[in-house]
Amino acid sequence: MKLVVGISGASGAPYARRLLDFLASHAGSHGVEVDVVFSSTGRQVWKQEIGSEPRYPFRIWKNQDFTAPFASGSALYDGMVVIPCSSGVLSRIATGISVDLISRAGDVMLKERRKLLLVLRETPVSLVHARAMTQVIEAGALVMPASPSFYSGPASIDALVDTVVARVLDRLGLPNDLMKRWDGISPRTPEPVEDAT
Ligand SMILES: Cc1cc2nc3c(=O)[nH]c(=O)nc-3n(C[C@H](O)[C@H](O)[C@H](O)COP(=O)(O)O)c2cc1C
Secondary structure, eight states: OEEEEEEOSSSOHHHHHHHHHHHHHHHHHHTOEEEEEEOHHHHHHHHHHHOSOOOOSSEEEETTOTTSGGGSGGGOOOEEEEEEEOHHHHHHHHHTOOOSHHHHHHHHHHHTTOEEEEEEOOSSOOHHHHHHHHHHHHHTOEEOOOOOOOTTOOOSHHHHHHHHHHHHHHHHTOOOOSSOOOOOSSSOOOOOOOOOO
8 A cells, every 4th residue: 555644734743643653663564655745834733742853764755845756646646644634735635726745645636536534623613614624525535533532531642642543544444453442331231122012
């Protein structure tokens, strides 16, 4: 699998870090090739929220470098995740405004009918955002809002972050055990079967 990870300037760099950490340790065994592109604000927010510079064994592209292979459909990439996804990137992809590499790669994923996951982080959501979401969903993207879940009982911020990243990996088809999965209420008390007659 050839995968692009786009990191834009929404809050949520810990989601991106966790995904990249997972891919750095599992990409080889899962046969995944990873390319990364930061928007300039994506880098700034990463610095603000993580502190250190991102260091990963992947090709890291500048957001204005359209020579990246995944700027063209002919390079046959399988999918892209934008994590976190700013409302700006969402809107640019929704309207086909490919002024930077992240938006262009998203555009390519849609036109080539490849997987495009947008881990949107914005609140509240305006009508502009809602319409952009509808537009990209209709065009084939998955909008996966950065909405952590609590039912698995995450005991730390990292565990909470994992509840989002696990769902992203699931959609990419990458086996992971980042979060405890819902298996019904335990211990389960069987409901009495009602007699329909
Ligand atoms: C600390 C910080 C947090 C931000 N959080 C968000 C956010 O959660 N969602 C969002 O859409 N934009 C957020 N922004 C604004 C975007 O960074 C800004 O709209 C920028 O133009 C996005 O650029 P990009 O889409 O090229 O990454 C934030 C900016 C900063 C500096």
